[in-house]
Amino acid sequence: MSSAAPLGLDRAIVPVVVLDDERHAEPLADALAASGISTVEITLRTAAGLAALRRVSDRTDLVVGAGTVLDAGQVDAAVDAGARFIVSPGFSAEVVARAREYGVVVLPGVATPSELQAAVNAGLSAVKLFPAAQLGGIGMIDVLRGPFPDVRFFPSGGITTATVRGYLDHPAVFAIGVSWLVSRDHLANERYGCITDECRAAISVMRNTR
Secondary structure, eight states: OOOOOOGGGGGEEEEOOSSGGGGGGHHHHHHHHHHHHEEEEEESSSSTTHHHHHHHHHHHSSSEESOOOOOOHHHHHHHHTTOOOEOOOOHHHHHHHHHHHHHHHEOOOOHHHHHHHHHHTTTTTTTETOOOOOOOOTTHHHHHHOTTOOOOOBBBSSSSTTTTHHHHHHBOEEEEESSSSSOOHHHTHHHHHHHHHHHHHHHHHHTTOO
């Protein structure tokens, strides 16, 4: 297994986005790119998710992936729409196998040592820790690193402005997923400037980590 960070991410902040209207995809992508964000996870939690992903997946200034991917069929649809990576809330051997068939990065969610062991046995060296805060956050990562020292983590769930720095400082964390950078309220009211400002502030925190 390689310990290299997937997609070349190094202590990156990845907005986890829920889109209710696919027409918001392009201006959102512009707002994220303007802030310095380089990667975004568009979830398939809504009917608009897949269409939104298709609208922005060919951008050269933003790596776009699909989140909340639950089965092989959704992997097919997401890759067809141009997803560069696949994220799941839990571990599914079916999802992992299908994503690897396509040669795209897949980050299954793990919440227990058993799930992490299954991911490692499937040939993965990077996983999503979800829901990170509720599982114990950095403390949980420290525990899991004992038997799995080569695994890299993408914590997501419950991460706040107060805890961003601690996660990004951790040597086993290559990136974090956060939902508060792109609120559904900002999107509904087309406050894209606010999204850019909040992302720039988060990046400033990242750059000031030790």
